[in-house]
Amino acid sequence: MAIESIFINPFTDYGFKRLFGTEANKDLLIDFLNQFLPDQHQIADLRYARNEQLGANEMDRKAVFDVYCVSHTGDRFIVELQKAQQLYFKDRSIFYASFPIQEQGQTGNWDFKLTAVYTVAILNFVLAENGDAPDVVSIVQLKDQHGRLFYDKLTFVYLEMPKFTKSLSELETKADKWQYLFNNLSRLQERPTQMEEPIFQRLFEAAEVANFSKAERERYEQSLKSYRDLQNVLSFTEMKALEKGDQRGFERGIQQGMREGEEIGKKEQAVRIARNALANGLSIELVATLTGLSEDEIRQLTSNK
Secondary structure, three states: OOOOOOEOOOOOHHHHHHHHOOHHHHHHHHHHHHOOOOHHHOOOOEEEOOOEEOOOOOOOOOEEOOEEEEEOOOOEEEEEEEOOOOOOHHHHHHHHHHHHHHOOOOOOOOOOOOOOEEEEEEEOOOOHHHOOOOOOEEEEEEEOOOOOEEEEEEEEEEEEHHHOOOOHHHOOOHHHHHHHHHHHHHHOOOOOHHHOOHHHHHHHHHHEHHHOOHHHHHHHHHHHHHHHHHHHHHHHHHHHHHHOOOOOHHHHHHHHHHHHHHHHOHHHHHHHHHHHHHHOOOOHHHHHHHHOOOHHHHHHHHHOO
């Protein structure tokens, strides 16, 4: 498969982890995260932690994060790339955030003091319930019935990237520039003069496909193919919904699936959708992305036919 773009697509698994999930490029992750964090939680340095989190015992379900890191102050950050709407996406966010909380538990004389936990999710879709809201960035914390902040150490940051529509000439802040690059990096034919800051020059260097080794290029090609396959599946699903005359058919279909899931059980609904998707020829990776099931669970479905 020919790679036509000069720079990598950060919405591919390989592209995202190359730019933000490696020790060599941790300065990119630090700068990106700091644009969306309050002053008291700004990151000066971080270390990458194990991205596979196990439950309390072997019967508990595990969680695998895209990127998981701990700052110099002990604050914990889950950074997730979401390419498609999933059933119970918010439930999954809460479930994942519970692991960095649990791992702070100590045996013996412990006073239960916790460090902050952040989930930062970059979404390549618009949350169905947020469709009419113009905000690209949503910051969610625990509040009481009067809207007063109850707890400031658990925060969810959602970036709905399709809502970011600024052009190069309209970019004002560094946060604007990061969001622009997520949407447009693979479309750029050259390094924009509006992004002469050293951090963005580092990004362009890491993202330039011409700098890849043969093995890196092959891994990126496979990741890009999976990403394009997923986009084709989503486009087809939306097109079929529109053909039925429902302008919001895609979002309503997801919401209907969620309502049905509440009736027959979340896991059972996800399994049913997965079986149907597999029967229609979707890859294991795509089915996992669409349903929220792990790839191991999908493989088990194929072996139990």
